[in-house]
Each structure stands twice: as structure tokens, then as C-alpha cells.
Amino acid sequence: MTKENLIFWGAGTARTFRLIWMAEELELKYKLNPIGPRTGETLSKEYTALNPKQKIPMMEHGNFSLSESVAICRYLQNTFPSKNIFIPSNSQDKAKEDEWCNFIYGEVDETSLYVMRRHYDLKEIYGEAPEVVNSCRQYLQRHLKVIDKHLEKNQTIMTGGFGIVDILLMSCLDWAIFYEFDLPKNITIYRERISQRAAYTKAMEINYSS
Numbered sequence: 001m002t003k004e005n006l007i008f009w010g011a012g013t014a015r016t017f018r019l020i021w022m023a024e025e026l027e028l029k030y031k032l033n034p035i036g037p038r039t040g041e042t043l044s045k046e047y048t049a050l051n052p053k054q055k056i057p058m059m060e061h062g063n064f065s066l067s068e069s070v071a072i073c074r075y076l077q078n079t080f081p082s083k084n085i086f087i088p089s090n091s092q093d094k095a096k097e098d099e100w101c102n103f104i105y106g107e108v109d110e111t112s113l114y115v116m117r118r119h120y121d122l123k124e125i126y127g128e129a130p131e132v133v134n135s136c137r138q139y140l141q142r143h144l145k146v147i148d149k150h151l152e153k154n155q156t157i158m159t160g161g162f163g164i165v166d167i168l169l170m171s172c173l174d175w176a177i178f179y180e181f182d183l184p185k186n187i188t189i190y191r192e193r194i195s196q197r198a199a200y201t202k203a204m205e206i207n208y209s210s
């Protein structure tokens with residue numbers, strides 16, 4: 001398969017940002033169909049045939065299709081290896097990368113930020129629940145401390161270099177800032193440094209202006 005037949009579906013959210021940023025780091029060509037959540041676009045017959053979950057993001061590569069932001073980023077990094085993205089080569093590094101991906105996706109994204117989104121931004125659909133939102137806020141603060149401690153001595157999450165974990169984490173940190181979290185010191189320094197990457201800036205423009 002070539003690089004040229006990549007198609008991405010979805011723009012405008014932290015989840016869609018991840019694969020766009022990964023693709024920009026890997027210097028890939030792709031076609032972006034910038035459909036949004038809850039615009040009705042994910043519910044069309046055509047899109048539902050592609051992704052029965054009716055969610056974004058979604059990727060097509062030739063005849064192969066894939067949903068889930070983390071799975072898509074992983075597919076891209078493994079299919080189009082590049083010096084710009086660290087790829088673990090031994091079982092311990094692979095396991096550490098998995099540990100971080102699961103932690104950030106499971107605890108920071110889904111259990112904290114997305115639950116806040118459901119019961120605050122999307123309260124008309126999922127119900128208003130200020131106590132839930134508040135407890136998610138405290139829960140995330142606890143996890144941010146763990147990440148902050150790790151970043152005391154590390155420039156990137158994996159000691160081998162910048163990669164998928166940093167992309168996931170940065171997408172969540174930007175989301176947390178949008179929700180008015182005060183990020184701890186080491187995370188703030190890390191975020192300022194990583195956001196200088198040209199691919200980050202380009203992906204921001206593409207994801208949020210499409």
C-alpha cells in the first residue's frame with residue numbers, strides 16, 4: 001500500500017487531532033473529510049456503512065478501515081516508520097508505551113475529560129451532573145500529579161523520544177486547559193516545549209479550521 005490512499009474522517013476534536021498530528025509528524029499525504037460529531041454527518045447511510053459506531057475519527061487506507069484514535073495512531077506509526085516518532089523495539093519498551101497509552105486514554109481522556117464533557121457540554125443529551133463533573137476534576141488532578149512527577153526528569157514520556165504517548169497526552173492537556181485546569185509546573189514546561197513542533201502547529205490549524 002502507498003501513503004497516498006489514506007483518508008481520514010473527522011475534524012475539530014481532541015480525538016481527531018491525534019491522527020492528523022501523527023500523520024503530519026510522519027510527513028504523510030492524506031485526504032481529510034472534516035465531518036463533525038453531532039452534525040448529523042456521522043449518521044449518514046454512507047458513513048454508517050464505513051463506521052457503524054457513527055463516531056469520528058475514522059481512517060481508510062486502501063481497503064483497510066480503522067476507527068479509534070489510539071489504534072489509528074499506532075497503525076500509522078507502525079506502517080510508516082519515521083525518525084520523527086519513537087517506536088519501541090523491545091518488549092519492555094512496548095509494554096511501557098502500552099501502559100502510558102492505556103493510562104492516558106483510560107484515565108485522563110475517557111474517565112475524566114470525556115465524562116466532564118458528557119455531563120457539562122453535552123448535558124442536554126447525557127444529563128446535568130455537577131457533582132460528577134467536580135469529582136472528575138479532582139480525579140484528573142490526581143493523575144496530573146503522576147504525570148508531572150514523571151516529567152521532572154524526562155523531556156518526553158518515553159525515554160526513547162517523542163512519540164504516540166506524547167501525542168495522546170498533549171491532546172488531553174489542551175483539552176484540560178480548555179476546561180480551565182491549572183497544569184502543574186513540569187507539565188506546563190513540557191507542553192510549551194512540545195507545542196513548538198512544526199507538525200503540532202500544522203495539525204492544530206488543520207484540525208480546528210477545517
Ligand SMILES: N[C@@H](CCC(=O)N[C@@H](CS)C(=O)NCC(=O)O)C(=O)O
Nearest residue numbers: 013015037038055056057068069070
Ligand atoms: N474511543 C473513540 C472515541 C470516539 C468519539 O467518541 N468521538 C466523538 C467525537 S470526539 C464522536 O464521534 N461523537 C459523536 C457521537 O457520540 O455521536 C476514539 O478515541 O476514537
